[in-house]
Amino acid sequence: MIDHAKMMQHVESHPYPLLFATVSGAHLYGFPSPDSDFDLRGVHMLPLETVVGLDEGDQTVEKEGIYDGLEIDLVTHDAEKFFRLLLKRNGYVLEQIFSPLVVYSTPEHEELKSIAKNCITRHHAHHYLGFAATQWRLFAKESPPRVKPLLYVYRVLLTGINLMRTGEVEANLITLNEAAKLSYIDELVDRKRCGPEKEPFEAADLEFHTREYERLTAELEAAYEVSKLPEMPSARGELNDLLVRLRLRRSGSC
Known part of the structure; x- marks a missing residue:
């Protein structure tokens, strides 16, 4: 549960x-x-006088705070920077837009969700393959290996496979595993949630997870090859129109 008031x-x-x-x-x-x-994570709007001047303004804002023991880390990008990221094969921004855990929203957020569907391409598979490889290297080099990067490996590979097959953005590992039915996921999640996160993996476990990483990587690569998702995003015009309207509204011109 999220504490909406503190957020x-x-x-x-x-x-x-x-x-x-x-x-x-x-x-x-x-x-x-x-x-x-x-x-x-989210999107902010810089003042019009900032974006039309020589000063580029705060393209990214990072804020940390603690509220009655609740630690919150907020990172936002200006709308232009965020929209440009959307037009690249960036899975992070898609997951932020479609996150079901909404703290603050606007009608334009709902519009952005609709537009973002036309930013999804088959090449987002490369984002998830790259992220999984980075997390696997982190898991493999640690002594002892921790469960957190391993969970990230499985999360991003299953997110990528699901995206290639369905065109839907789903970042929750528990939900993804309802279809994948990987018997070991629940045990790993419990290990992360309940405390024994740094308990060392046995050699047999490491061999097993190495095989699973290689198998799911191959599965994502195969899903990419046959995916019916478009090659390129088609939402540039819609994103440009939304950005212009947002800027003008901030200036009081519309």
Whole structure:
């Protein structure tokens, strides 16, 4: 459960108006630890006088705060920067837009959700393959290996496979595993949630997870090859129109 009131305290102290703020990180992925902080992500709007001048303004704003023991980390990008990221094969921004854990929203956030569906391409598979490879290297080099990067490996591979097959953005590992039916996921999630996160893996476990990583990587690569998703995003015009309207509205011109 998210404490909406405490989250909103942090959101309302942001220096710029927000388009939306949603929960990302372990809470979105379905495996928060008892002491996990809350990762909020979103989009802010810089003043028109900032974006038309020589000063580029705060393209990214990072804010941390603690409210009655609840640690919150909020990172937002200006709408232009965020929209440009959407037009690339960036799975992070898609997950932020479609996160069901909404702290703050606007009608334009709902419009952005509709537009973002036309930003999804088969090449988002490369984002998830790259992220999984990075997390696997992190898992493999640690001594002893921790369960957190391993869960990230499985989360991103299953997210990528699901995206290639359905065109739907789903970042929650528990939900993804309802279809994947990987018997070991529940045990790993319990290990992360309940405390024995740093308990060492046995050699046989490491061999097993190595095989699973290789198998699911191959499965994502195969899903990419046969995916019916488009090659390129088709939403540039819609994103440009939304950005112009947002800028003009901030200036009082419409």
